[in-house]
Amino acid sequence: KRVAILISGGGSNMIRLVESMTGDHPARPVLVASNDPGAAGLFRAADLGVPVAAVDHRVFGRDRAAFEAELLKPILEAEPDILCLAGFMRVLTPGFVSRFEGRMLNIHPSLLPRYPGLHTHARAIEAGDAEAGCTVHEVTAELDAGPLLGQARVPILPGDTPEALAARVLAREHVLYPAVLRRFAEGARAPIFL
Numbered sequence: 001k002r003v004a005i006l007i008s009g010g011g012s013n014m015i016r017l018v019e020s021m022t023g024d025h026p027a028r029p030v031l032v033a034s035n036d037p038g039a040a041g042l043f044r045a046a047d048l049g050v051p052v053a054a055v056d057h058r059v060f061g062r063d064r065a066a067f068e069a070e071l072l073k074p075i076l077e078a079e080p081d082i083l084c085l086a087g088f089m090r091v092l093t094p095g096f097v098s099r100f101e102g103r104m105l106n107i108h109p110s111l112l113p114r115y116p117g118l119h120t121h122a123r124a125i126e127a128g129d130a131e132a133g134c135t136v137h138e139v140t141a142e143l144d145a146g147p148l149l150g151q152a153r154v155p156i157l158p159g160d161t162p163e164a165l166a167a168r169v170l171a172r173e174h175v176l177y178p179a180v181l182r183r184f185a186e187g188a189r190a191p192i193f194l
């Protein structure tokens with residue numbers, strides 16, 4: 001299976017995904033693309049020998065469809081079987097999503113369906129939750145709401161700051177996402193819980 005990964009920043013999840021696709025793994029990374037030409041993850045992907053592409057979404061202002069039409073070019077050229085959003089911070093239109101329905105994954109730093117959207121860690125702490133975590137799901141037109149593919153939980157500790165909790169969750173993302181991608185590439189769809 002050919003995997004394209006979309007990032008917006010450091011790409012720590014992308015790195016783990018790329019590094020996981022070796023040996024008898026049924027998938028290989030064919031592209032890392034970003035909405036930010038300066039994304040540090042692009043340079044890390046290039047260091048790992050993965051082809052990269054960038055389309056600066058700011059060039060297109062509020063014209064989301066025009067941005068996506070440009071971003072689609074390198075993606076379609078790479079002919080991916082699976083698209084992984086990994087720290088990708090742009091909301092994709094239903095038109096874009098529909099092209100990859102059933103083969104586009106995203107990782108979100110909360111135990112969905114709780115806390116879709118942003119600032120998930122601060123919201124969980126604020127709510128007094130005992131646990132937080134991350135979720136890998138299939139991407140559908142509704143933001144952060146597609147079929148569940150995997151979840152990992154962490155405790156929220158007394159005195160936790162959003163930053164401390166974010167670091168604890170991110171470490172679990174780095175384990176969960178590669179595990180889910182491998183099963184997804186093998187054709188499995190039953191969710192896993194770590």
Ligand code: GRF
Binds near residue numbers: 009087088173
């Ligand atoms: C992190 O907040 C992570 O929880 C979320 O996206 C952000 C950046 O991740 N999935 P990455 O280091 O770019 O993969």
